[in-house]
């Protein structure tokens with residue numbers, strides 16, 4: 001089997017009895033009105049299909065429309081044209097089966113690690129004892145058992161991110177949307193967190209869309225990588241990454257095939273990054 005298969009996703013109706021894809025964006029466009037009152041198109045004729053249990057990464061030039069893609073899946077933004085479906089159903093609002101992790105974590109500063117992680121199940125009506133048992137279990141899984149009573153300001157960036165992952169995975173999301181979750185971390189911590197994420201995700205069956213500026217991160221994590229064009233974003237190419245799992249970040253970076261895959265995808269991405277940079281220079285900001 002080839003390690004890398006560029007392809008365009010083809011939209012096909014699911015066969016009778018077959019599981020619907022977790023996420024589908026079909027011919028989606030998203031337009032905004034700028035503060036100056038001009039119409040601008042962020043996404044154009046955008047197609048994406050993420051299967052159940054699949055890990056998709058999205059890369060593209062700065063400002064091209066990556067976060068807008070996630071906002072459409074959450075239901076926080078509506079498409080101007082086309083259709084967005086989650087588990088085969090049109091997105092109608094914020095779905096409780098969807099979890100998020102962003103660049104800045106969403107920890108409650110006045111709550112301990114334990115209370116932060118238990119907050120989700122408590123909000124969903126899980127009895128208190130059970131919610132706290134689950135929270136302790138997830139805190140242990142992210143190796144923070146000794147820090148249950150600490151507050152977010154007493155933790156390092158990497159530890160806060162571990163809390164954010166526990167806070168998300170405890171809700172057993174069917175779909176996980178991640179917007180540059182590790183970009184503020186130093187390189188070593190980032191590598192550890194990537195391993196942590198894969199370990200937590202494997203076996204959950206959750207479908208992931210992970211937005212990143214870091215192509216190596218995308219290739220190391222993903223089953224497939226979407227390369228977007230400079231805005232308005234449309235899908236330039238989808239690359240299927242068939243590197244075997246489980247993957248260990250600190251080792252995979254030195255794997256010859258990994259390096260080759262990164263080079264091939266970078267060839268597709270480079271042109272778009274250059275277009276994006278040129279536009280920034282032309283506009284002066």
Ligand SMILES: Nc1ncnc2c1ncn2[C@@H]1O[C@H](COP(=O)(O)OP(=O)(O)OP(=O)(O)O)[C@@H](O)[C@H]1O
Nearest residue numbers: 032033034042061062063064065066067068069231
């Ligand atoms: N609510 C909004 N109103 C107006 N314009 C918006 C809105 N949200 C996004 N945009 C514009 O849409 C374009 C795409 O934005 P988006 O945040 O999706 O890009 P991105 O690829 O995630 O950016 P970055 O690489 O900086 O994270 C940008 O030009 C942005 O200014």
